[in-house]
Amino acid sequence: MDTTHQLIVLILFAVTSFVLAADPSPLQDFCVAIDEPHDACITSNLYYSDSMFVNGKFCKNPVLVVAEDFTLGGLNIPGNTSNQLGVFVTPATVAQLPGLNTLGISLVRIDYAPYGGLNPPHTHPRATEALVVLEGTLYVGFVTSNPENRLISKVLYEGDVFVFPQGLIHFQFNIGKTKAVAFAGLGSQNPGVITIANAVFGSNPPISDDVLAKAFQIDKKLVDYLQAQFWTKTN
Incomplete structure (x- = not known):
């Protein structure tokens, strides 16, 4: 193998190694986490599994997702600092x-x-x-x-x-x-x-x-x- 081919192989190896080392990109719009899978459901005459397991969490069925799944209040409220560390x-x-x-x-x-x-x-x-x-x-x-x-x-x-x-x-x-x-x-x-x-x-x-x-x-x-x-x- 000549020097040019060796260089190409090394570059391809480096790029592949980098890609494999990175976190995978999501393959869906979202995966709203739920604690446990639930029973399957039927929506719009189609059969859906209510959940699937992704990255350590079960995913809520996308058709059941609501705005509240993406909303959290209370970050305007000061925390209680009356402890040893303040x-x-x-x-x-x-x-x-x-x-x-x-x-x-x-x-x-x-x-x-x-x-x-x-x-x-x-x-x-x-x-x-x-x-x-x-x-x-x-x-x-x-x-x-x-x-x-x-x-x-x-x-x-x-x-x-x-x-x-x-x-x-x-x-x-x-x-x-x-x-x-x-x-x-x-x-x-x-x-x-x-x-x-x-x-x-x-x-x-x-x-x-x-x-x-x-x-x-x-x-x-x-x-x-x-x-x-x-x-x-x-x-």
């Missing part, structure tokens, strides 16, 4: 808005208590996040992966936008004297969230204190103390 997250993912299923997007509202409200270090395993500040002043940042572990951070004001890449640990902290409010769009209908402190010190069953003591280079008594804390639910 933060409340109001999600609009596929769990709350069935019409998002297979569409690859979701939304959250985040409320922060005056000075000190913290959305603690966490990751979204399935989504990049774009956050816009509607009110207040936030110190935000994310940490790059090993071996650099570089902190990329910024103070944001009303109207500012910041992007947190998929899977990277990130946080938001209210450094203003008044409450703060932000909205964030996420690149998945089910982005997931792993709060680092909860995952490491609040797992069930607990991670061995031998493991954590060595990993963090701290005394086992401190590990036991951290594992005994009650982590706050923030949504």
Whole structure:
């Protein structure tokens, strides 16, 4: 095989690999999520199955879909930030808005208590996040992966936008004297969230204190103390 043919093969291989690595495009207009399949129905003299299984969810029969499947209210209501972290997250993912299923997007509202409200270090395993500040002043940042572990951070004001890449640990902290409010769009209908402190010190069953003591280079008594804390639910 000559050099030209080898180059063509390599290009085709690279393009094919890229396509196979990407999420598949939807092959239908929508797939409104339902918890369980229901009985079949007959509409307009045609027989329909009431559901099918797509991307981890059953799909509602398209002929039964209504506007309410794509509508969610309440994101104008402030969340209760009277907790240890001073933060409340109001999600609009596929769990709350069935019409998002297979569409690859979701939304959250985040409320922060005056000075000190913290959305603690966490990751979204399935989504990049774009956050816009509607009110207040936030110190935000994310940490790059090993071996650099570089902190990329910024103070944001009303109207500012910041992007947190998929899977990277990130946080938001209210450094203003008044409450703060932000909205964030996420690149998945089910982005997931792993709060680092909860995952490491609040797992069930607990991670061995031998493991954590060595990993963090701290005394086992401190590990036991951290594992005994009650982590706050923030949504």
